[in-house]
Amino acid sequence: MxxxxxxxxxxxxxxxxxxxxxxxxxxxxxHSEWIKANQAVAEYRDEAAKLKLAPGWEWPSQVIYDEERHGMEALYGVNTGRIDAAWYWHCSWGRQYLGETDLAKRAEYLPQVLALRDSAFFKLGLAVEDRPAREDTLNRLASGDVSEFRNIIEVNCPANSEG
Structure with missing residues (x-):
């Protein structure tokens, strides 16, 4: 027994x-790969060099990723810098679009806003299951419904080019 x-x-x-x-x-x-703060900054700068911000916006003079957290070296997922730069770029165009009252100018800015679909933020930063909701928001924006898009930009984006 x-x-x-x-x-x-x-x-x-x-x-x-x-x-x-x-x-x-x-x-x-x-995250199968991790990078240090200086590598995240390099990713950010590399992605920023590929993107044109909305008129009147500038890239932050300093991109800050903590080198240490809670007494330990801080690590970031690969592409964190790219994703953050793409989001800042999207914020610039989103703010520009929402702040414009001239309908012709708004129509000019819309393709830049909708280009989020091709960005590192969309392709690398959003979980696959979250992409349809963001697509839906962009489709509604293209159809003239700005309410959800306005909420996303107002809650998640800097109010000006100060970053």
Missing amino acids: RWRNLVGAIIVSAFAIAAAGCKAELQTNQ
């Missing part, structure tokens, strides 16, 4: 250890 209990305990323990190992692997594989 003791032998069966011992074998049963070993089997249960093995399953528990295997399950815990799988869980840890799932948690750590969300």
Whole structure:
């Protein structure tokens, strides 16, 4: 009887250890590569060089990613800098579009706003399951409904080019 209990305990323990190992692997594989703060800044600068901001906007003179958090070296997921630069670019065009009262100018800015679909923010920063909702917002904007887009920009974007 003791032998069966011992074998049963070993089997249960093995399953528990295997399950815990799988869980840890799932948690750590969300970002397979990590970069340091200076690398995130380099990504940001590289992406910014490819994007034209809305009139009157400038890129922040200093992009700051913490080098340390809670006494430990801070690490960022690969493409963090690219995603952040693309979002700042989108914010510039979103603010420009929403602040414009001249309908002809608004029509001129709209393609830049809709170009979010081709950005690092959309392709690398949004989870695949979140993209349809953002697509829907952009489609409604293109059809003239600015309400949800306005809310996203007002809540998530700097009010001016100060970053």
